[in-house]
Amino acid sequence: MTTLLTIIVLVFILIAIWQMVKIFDLAQARTENTTPGVATDKDNIVNGYIMMGFLAFIYIITIVCCVKWGDLPLLSNSASEHGPTIDNLMIVSLVIIFIVQTITQFLLHYFAFKYKGEKGKTALFFADNNKLEAIWTIIPVIVLAGLIIYGLNTWINIMGVDESDDPLVVELYAQQFNWKARYGGADNTLGKANVRLIDIDRANILGLDESDPNAQDDIITTELHLPVGRPVLFKMRSQDVLHSAYMPHFRAQMNCVPGMITQFGFTPTKTTAEMRQTPEMVEKVANINRIRVENSKALVAKGEEALDRYEFDYLLICNKICGKSHYNMQMKIVVETQEEYEAWLKEQKEFKNSLIN
Amino acid sequence: MSAHADTHAHDDHGHHHKETFVTKYIFSQDHKMIAKQYLITGTIMGVIGVIMSLMFRMQIAWPEEPNLLFEALLGKWAPDGVMDADIYLALVTIHGTIMVFFVLTAGLSGTFSNLLIPLQIGARDMASGFLNMVSYWLFFLSSVVMVISLFVEAGPAAAGWTIYPPLSALPMAQGGSGMGMTLWLVSMAIFIASSLLGSLNYIVTVINLRTKGMSMTRLPLTIWAFFITAIIGVVSFPVLLSAALLLIMDRSFGTSFFLSDIFIQGEVLHYQGGSPVLFEHLFWFLGHPEVYIVILPAMGLVSEIMATNSRKPIFGYRAMIASILAIAFLSTIVWGHHMFVSGMNPFLGSVFTFTTLLIAIPSAVKAFNWITTIWKGNLQMNPAMLFSIGFVSTFITGGLTGIILGDSALDINVHDTYFVVAHFHLVMGISALYGMFAGIYHWFPKMFGRMLNKNLGYIHFWVTAVCAYGVFFPMHFIGMAGLPRRYYTNSNFPLFDDLANVNVIITIFALIGGVVQIVYLYNFFGSIFFGKKTVQNPWRSTTLEWTAPIKHIHGNWEGEIPHVHRWSYDYSKPGHDDDFVPQNIPLKDGEEELQH
Numbered sequence: 001m002t003t004l005l006t007i008i009v010l011v012f013i014l015i016a017i018w019q020m021v022k023i024f025d026l027a028q029a030r031t032e033n034t035t036p037g038v039a040t041d042k043d044n045i046v047n048g049y050i051m052m053g054f055l056a057f058i059y060i061i062t063i064v065c066c067v068k069w070g071d072l073p074l075l076s077n078s079a080s081e082h083g084p085t086i087d088n089l090m091i092v093s094l095v096i097i098f099i100v101q102t103i104t105q106f107l108l109h110y111f112a113f114k115y116k117g118e119k120g121k122t123a124l125f126f127a128d129n130n131k132l133e134a135i136w137t138i139i140p141v142i143v144l145a146g147l148i149i150y151g152l153n154t155w156i157n158i159m160g161v162d163e164s165d166d167p168l169v170v171e172l173y174a175q176q177f178n179w180k181a182r183y184g185g186a187d188n189t190l191g192k193a194n195v196r197l198i199d200i201d202r203a204n205i206l207g208l209d210e211s212d213p214n215a216q217d218d219i220i221t222t223e224l225h226l227p228v229g230r231p232v233l234f235k236m237r238s239q240d241v242l243h244s245a246y247m248p249h250f251r252a253q254m255n256c257v258p259g260m261i262t263q264f265g266f267t268p269t270k271t272t273a274e275m276r277q278t279p280e281m282v283e284k285v286a287n288i289n290r291i292r293v294e295n296s297k298a299l300v301a302k303g304e305e306a307l308d309r310y311e312f313d314y315l316l317i318c319n320k321i322c323g324k325s326h327y328n329m330q331m332k333i334v335v336e337t338q339e340e341y342e343a344w345l346k347e348q349k350e351f352k353n354s355l356i357n
Numbered sequence: 358m359s360a361h362a363d364t365h366a367h368d369d370h371g372h373h374h375k376e377t378f379v380t381k382y383i384f385s386q387d388h389k390m391i392a393k394q395y396l397i398t399g400t401i402m403g404v405i406g407v408i409m410s411l412m413f414r415m416q417i418a419w420p421e422e423p424n425l426l427f428e429a430l431l432g433k434w435a436p437d438g439v440m441d442a443d444i445y446l447a448l449v450t451i452h453g454t455i456m457v458f459f460v461l462t463a464g465l466s467g468t469f470s471n472l473l474i475p476l477q478i479g480a481r482d483m484a485s486g487f488l489n490m491v492s493y494w495l496f497f498l499s500s501v502v503m504v505i506s507l508f509v510e511a512g513p514a515a516a517g518w519t520i521y522p523p524l525s526a527l528p529m530a531q532g533g534s535g536m537g538m539t540l541w542l543v544s545m546a547i548f549i550a551s552s553l554l555g556s557l558n559y560i561v562t563v564i565n566l567r568t569k570g571m572s573m574t575r576l577p578l579t580i581w582a583f584f585i586t587a588i589i590g591v592v593s594f595p596v597l598l599s600a601a602l603l604l605i606m607d608r609s610f611g612t613s614f615f616l617s618d619i620f621i622q623g624e625v626l627h628y629q630g631g632s633p634v635l636f637e638h639l640f641w642f643l644g645h646p647e648v649y650i651v652i653l654p655a656m657g658l659v660s661e662i663m664a665t666n667s668r669k670p671i672f673g674y675r676a677m678i679a680s681i682l683a684i685a686f687l688s689t690i691v692w693g694h695h696m697f698v699s700g701m702n703p704f705l706g707s708v709f710t711f712t713t714l715l716i717a718i719p720s721a722v723k724a725f726n727w728i729t730t731i732w733k734g735n736l737q738m739n740p741a742m743l744f745s746i747g748f749v750s751t752f753i754t755g756g757l758t759g760i761i762l763g764d765s766a767l768d769i770n771v772h773d774t775y776f777v778v779a780h781f782h783l784v785m786g787i788s789a790l791y792g793m794f795a796g797i798y799h800w801f802p803k804m805f806g807r808m809l810n811k812n813l814g815y816i817h818f819w820v821t822a823v824c825a826y827g828v829f830f831p832m833h834f835i836g837m838a839g840l841p842r843r844y845y846t847n848s849n850f851p852l853f854d855d856l857a858n859v860n861v862i863i864t865i866f867a868l869i870g871g872v873v874q875i876v877y878l879y880n881f882f883g884s885i886f887f888g889k890k891t892v893q894n895p896w897r898s899t900t901l902e903w904t905a906p907i908k909h910i911h912g913n914w915e916g917e918i919p920h921v922h923r924w925s926y927d928y929s930k931p932g933h934d935d936d937f938v939p940q941n942i943p944l945k946d947g948e949e950e951l952q953h
Contacts, residue, residue, distance in 0.1 A: 014879055017813070024812045036889035037808025038896070039739045043815075047738035050819060051746070057823060058750070061830050069834040069859060090767055097757040104753050107728050112746050117668070117735045122936060123929040124733035127670040127951055136725040140718045147760060148714050152707050154766040159703035176530070176621070195620035207620070236700075240621040241524040242633055244698065244773060248839035251770045253698045257633055258523055259617025262700035288854045295854075310851040317850070319773045319841045321517045323524060323531040324442050327844035 041118055048116030055109035059102070077280045079314065079335065080250040081267040082158045087251070089154050096143060161265040167231035170224070172316070173206050174236070174243035174256040176323050179316055179331035182206060183219040185350060191215020195239045195258075203356045207239075210355070218351040224316060224333045226268050227341040233265040244320035247333065249275070255320055268335045275335075276312050285312050384494075386486030389909050391493050392472035393804055396797070399464020400881070402500055404874075406455035409448045411871045416440045418864035420846035434512070442845040446515035447533050449843055451507065453518030454541070456786065458548055459503065461651040463496050465793045466590075469654055470559050470583040472800060476902035477577050479568025479919060481912040484561040488554050495551035499544045506540035514541035517843060519640055522615040522633050526607050529622050539608070542601050549598045556587035556594075563587075568901070570921035574678075575940070577900050577925040578671060581678050582657025585685045589646045589653075592689060597643035600636060607631070637699055641692035648785045649688040652752075653681060655792020656723065659745040661925075662799050663727055665898045666742035667734030668936045670926035670951075673726040680719035680726075687716045697765040698772050706765040713763035717756070724753055735929070735936070739896065740814025744795035747822050748788050754826075755783025758833060773843075776836025779829045787825045794818075797881070802895050806907045807888030813880040817873060824870025831859050899939045900925050923950055 039047075078087055115123075161167065171182035171190050184190045191214040198207040208215040226232055236245055238256035245264070246253045254264040275281055288310050296306035318329035336344070385391060408430070415424055423438030434444035471489065475482050483489045506513045515533030516525035520541070528535040563584045567576075576584075603614040607628070615636040616628035664671040671677060693701065693709035727749045736742065758780040761767045771777065794817075801809045835856045840847065847853045847860075894903035901921070905913050919941035927938040932948060944950060 010875070014875070017876060017879060018883075021810055021812055025810070035892055035895050037802075037811050037891070039737050039742075039811060043811065044736065044738045047743060047815065048736075054819075054822060058754075058826060061826055065831050065834050069831065069838070069856075086766055086770060089764070090761065090770075093761050093764065093767065097760060101754060101757055104724060104728065105750060108731075108746065108749055108753075111728065111731045111734075112736060112738075115667075115731060115734045115736050117737045121735045123668040123735040125670065125929050125931055126672065126729075126733065127926065128673055128675070132725075132729065133673050133676045133722065137718060137722055140721040144714050144717055144760075147764065148711055151710055151714075151764040151766050155703070155707060155710065155764075158766060158769070159706070195618045196625050198620050198625065200623065240619055241527070241530050242521050246773075246839075246841065248770060253769050253772055255699050257700045258619050259630075259632055260634070260700060284855065288851060291854050291857070292851065307851075310854070312852075315850070315852065317841060320521075321446065321524065321843045324446070326446070327442065327846055328849040330849070 039117070044116040044118070048113045051109045051112040055105060058105055058109075062098075062101075077275075077278055078249065078251050079268055079270040079275055080252065081269055082154075083249075083251040083266075083269075085154050085157065089150060092150070093147065096147070158266075161233055161263065162231075163233075165231045167233040167265055168227070169233050169235065170226075171206075171235045171237060172224075172245050172256065174238040174245065174318065174322075174329075176240050177318070177325035177329040178222070179224075179245075179318075179329065180206060181221050181224045181331070183221070183345065183348075184214070185217030185219055187214060187217060189214045190235065191218050191351070193237070198239070201356070203354055206237075208351055216350065216352040219345065219348045220351065220354070221348055222331065224331055225341055225344050226333065226335050227338045228268050228271045228274075228335050230338070231265060231267045234263060236262045236264070241322050242320045243318050243322050243329070246317050246319035247314065248317075249314050253319060271335045271337060272312075272314060272333075273336075275314070281312055285310060384490060386482070386490045387909070387911060388471045388475050388483050388486070388489060389804070389913075391489055392468050394493050395463060395467035395471060395496070396804070398497055398500055399460050399468065400878070402455050402459040402503075403464060404878070405504070406452050406460060407871055407874065409452040409455075411868060412440070413445055413448045413452070414864040414867045416445055416845070417847075418861045420848055440845075443512055443515060443532050445845040446517070446531070446843065447513045447537070450515050450517055450520075450533070451503070451513055454514075454545075455503065457518060457647065457651065458545070459496075459500055461786070461789045461793070462552065462647070463548070465789060465796075466583065466586055466650065466654045467493070467496065467555060468793075469579070469658060469796050469800070470555070470587070472804060473579055473902065474559055474562050474583055475566070476803070476905060476913060477580055477900050477925075478563060478566060478571055479901050479914075479921065480562060480566035481914075481918070483558050484566060485558055488558050492551045492554035492558065495547050495554065499547035499551060502540055502544035502547065506537050506544065509536040509540065511535045511537060513537040519637075519644065520604070521640075522604060522607065522636050523619055526604060526616055527619070527621060527626075539605075542605055542608075546598060546601055549594045549601075552590055552594050556590040559583055559587040560591065568918045568921055571940075574675075575921055575924045577657075578660040578674070578677055578681075579654075579657040581681055582653045582660075585681050586650050586653045589685050589688060590650050593643040593646040593650075596639055600639035600643075603639075604636065634696070634699055634701060637696050638692070641695045642689075645692040645695065646688045648781070649684060651789045652785050652792075653684070655748065655789045655796075656681070658792050658796040658799070659727070659748045660730075661900070662741045662745045662795050663730050664926050664928060665799075665896050665937075666737040666739055666745070667731050668737070668928045669730055669734040670928055671726070672729040672732075673722075674924070674926065676722055677726055680722045683719040684716060687712060687719070691716060691763075694763050694765070694768070697768045703765075710763060710765045714760065716763075717760060720752075720756055724749060724756075737896075739798065740809070740811055740818055741795045741799035741896075743815070743818040743822075744791045744798065747818065747825075748791040748795065750822075751783045751791060751825060752788045754830075755780055755785070755788060759784065770839070771836055773841055774836040775832050775840050775842055778842050779832035779836055782832075783825070783829045787829065794821075794877070799896065800902075801881075801884065801888075802891035802907075803902055805885050805888070806891055806909075807884055808891050808895065809884045809888060810880050813876055817877045817880065820873040820876075821870055824866045824873070827866030828863050828870060831863055835859050894939075897935070897937050899927055899937050901940055904939060904941055 169184050173180040191212040192209040193207045195207045236256040238258045243256040254262050292307045314333035316331040427435035427440050428438035434441045511532040514537045524530050606612040613628040613631040616631045619626040691713045694713040697706045921940045922943045929936045
């Protein structure tokens with residue numbers, strides 16, 4: 001029934017459009033005698049003005065977006081040592097983009113307005129100019145050369161892991177649809193592992209090699225705790241499909257690939273508690289809680305439960321399509337002081353004690 | 358060479374028997390009919406693709422709310438009108454596949470290469486009419502298989518249009534990786550065969566069948582674009598075919614090209630030694646050139662339409678050709694920028710950053726040349742011209758953010774977020790679609806002998822233009838805030854609650870933009886039958902197709918094929934009465950051809 005009604009409405013809309021256009025066409029036919037379907041001077045004028053309107057629209061949408069959503073926690077307020085270098089590069093790139101966008105869109109739309117066609121007017125026969133071509137080849141070359149050098153410098157610094165810093169080695173283990181973390185224990189060395197060694201009955205869920213001495217003191221957790229200020233080297237594994245370990249606040253991401261170990265390293269610089277106190281985050285959380293209170297009202301009215309209050313936590317989220325529950329594959333990250341971290345670690349079970357015999 | 362083509366085509370023409378309905382409209386070997394077949398099939402696939410996008414946009418804006426449309430269209434996948442998470446991923450996947458391959462590759466390139474190559478170079482038909490027919494029918498078959506895959510029990514392919522294994526290889530990893538994925542792969546294999554046959558035909562035709570006087574440097578930029586596109590297609594599509602075949606082997610015959618060490622649903626699988634990263638390399642070796650396969654023909658169409666409607670020569674003809682060549686060359690050595698965080702060696706990432714950012718140079722040259730083309734022109738604001746200007750606008754906006762995504766250091770944090778979605782939709786989705794619309798508005802009279810209604814064209818353009826920016830501009834910002842793509846709902850992340858209203862705004866723009874396409878469809882299908890009759894050269898254009906009679910005949914021209922005496926951009930040339938001089942008009946005494 002609904003389908004039928006929808007079809008009827010659509011048919012009526014189509015008829016309405018048809019009639020309206022017919023009126024337009026008839027009105028135009030009286031005043032013109034040009035080729036049907038080809039733009040007239042009047043069309044040129046009207047569309048020329050709309051071009052300027054559209055230019056204004058592009059500028060307005062740019063300004064509105066920048067003002068409303070440009071104050072992004074992901075453009076500042078990073079929580080890792082290399083974060084600010086990415087943020088600076090991002091801001092430099094955005095500024096260049098913004099300048100080029102503003103100028104070129106202006107030229108394009110303004111010319112479309114300024115040179116709108118008129119009967120009897122002649123266009124300029126201007127087919128070539130090597131100087132101009134050279135200018136707009138060389139300027140992008142210079143700008144891009146700068147961006148490439150800057151970008152590659154940043155990239156190499158981020159991706160080059162300095163093993164001499166004695167980084168904390170942590171394995172991130174992905175499976176449909178959750179994350180586990182594995183710490184090397186007292187020796188800070190991860191034991192050998194392979195999915196073929198997984199023994200669910202004995203609770204060897206990550207497939208650790210039980211005969212490897214390095215594996216005995218490994219610690220497997222469902223929350224990722226990191227001491228602030230110490231370099232961390234993540235070793236990523238996946239047991240089933242591709243996943244991607246995305247830690248947006250640390251400007252960190254690496255895919256987890258079955259059959260191989262990938263890695264990414266960074267140094268967290270702000271504890272969770274410190275991050276919660278930053279003005280940007282206080283404002284963001286307050287805003288989110290306002291939204292949640294509003295949404296809760298609607299939910300309660302429908303007889304459902306209200307939403308919990310939001311408190312900021314760092315997250316590890318899956319960012320590579322991995323199946324049905326991809327949208328809910330996350331792990332909490334806690335960055336804390338060295339003492340808090342050690343205290344937490346002590347409460348965790350070592351691998352050899354977690355096995356069921 | 359051209360003399361041979363003449364006699365050969367004449368023979369063909371002379372021997373042609375009476376056409377039946379079947380040989381004229383169905384198994385036609387005439388390039389003009391095949392172009393229309395491509396266009397209409399592409400349009401139908403486009404409608405399916407757009408409706409899918411509107412459905413998943415509604416799910417993102419109003420997650421898990423019952424929706425009558427879902428109930429009507431999705432059936433068992435939307436119990437009580439609430440969309441299922443599996444079908445969400447399937448919709449995203451099939452939307453991408455359909456739009457990239459079926460609409461913007463076959464629908465765009467197939468339509469205009471077929472229509473314009475013989476007509477603009479002065480040939481009777483394609484080099485092989487039969488292969489051309491086979492190419493279309495393979496495309497049709499692959500479309501049918503793709504549509505059938507939507508109806509399989511466990512759901513259509515749902516691993517993303519990039520179908521990365523192991524997700525796409527293991528039926529136990531997700532429902533869509535069973536029969537749905539098998540059909541997807543079969544459909545794509547047929548599609549690639551179709552595309553290769555078409556491309557070979559285009560290349561051979563452009564090289565061999567140009568009319569007398571049509572040197573390569575007198576070709577319209579459309580032909581250059583189609584020619585280079587076909588070459589990229591021939592170079593890169595076979596690699597996707599090999600990837601698809603290897604994936605089929607892994608799926609069905611137990612090989613381990615892409616799979617290794619997998620434990621899923623309580624058991625270890627036998628696969629050992631393969632790597633999903635290998636698949637990513639093979640996929641993107643096509644996948645990246647593919648975006649240029651999509652955008653280059655649109656660039657060619659836009660160049661032609663801008664020159665015609667500006668009543669000015671295209672600015673920097675040689676630079677335009679050089680930049681097409683540069684883009685084509687670079688497009689084959691940048692694929693790794695999709696894989697910065699795939700686990701690939703970071704050094705490779707550096708190399709790909711370098712080559713990727715280089716592409717901005719020929720792109721910038723093109724954009725500035727288009728802007729200079731309209732400078733001091735006498736712009737005829739036909740709907741095709743509006744779409745061309747729109748093309749340049751979205752190409753710039755979308756292209757600029759490529760500087761961020763192509764930079765490996767920045768890609769770390771925006772990889773696979775909505776920032777990427779916004780970027781590629783503007784730069785290759787919307788832009789290519791604008792190019793396609795521009796081409797349709799411009800060459801509709803050539804295809805159907807009737808005009809499209811221009812007022813409907815204006816409504817269509819302006820509403821679409823506003824909505825395209827309304828959808829994709831704010832999307833950059835939610836991407837920069839870290840929102841991952843391909844999430845069925847964001848409600849599990851209170852972190853992103855403040856972005857929910859942006860998603861609602863985006864969806865509203867998308868719905869308006871989607872619905873306004875009805876105006877276009879109405880105009881298109883209505884005008885085929887009821888449009889005003891066209892004159893022979895309505896846009897007062899210089900290229901050869903407008904010297905052919907309005908009524909379609911086999912062999913395109915009655916009598917001799919016109920000879921070419923000048924390049925295709927003699928608009929407003931001083932010393933002529935008209936503001937355009939068709940290519941078949943000999944040079945006047947003392948008139949100089951520009952040094953091309």
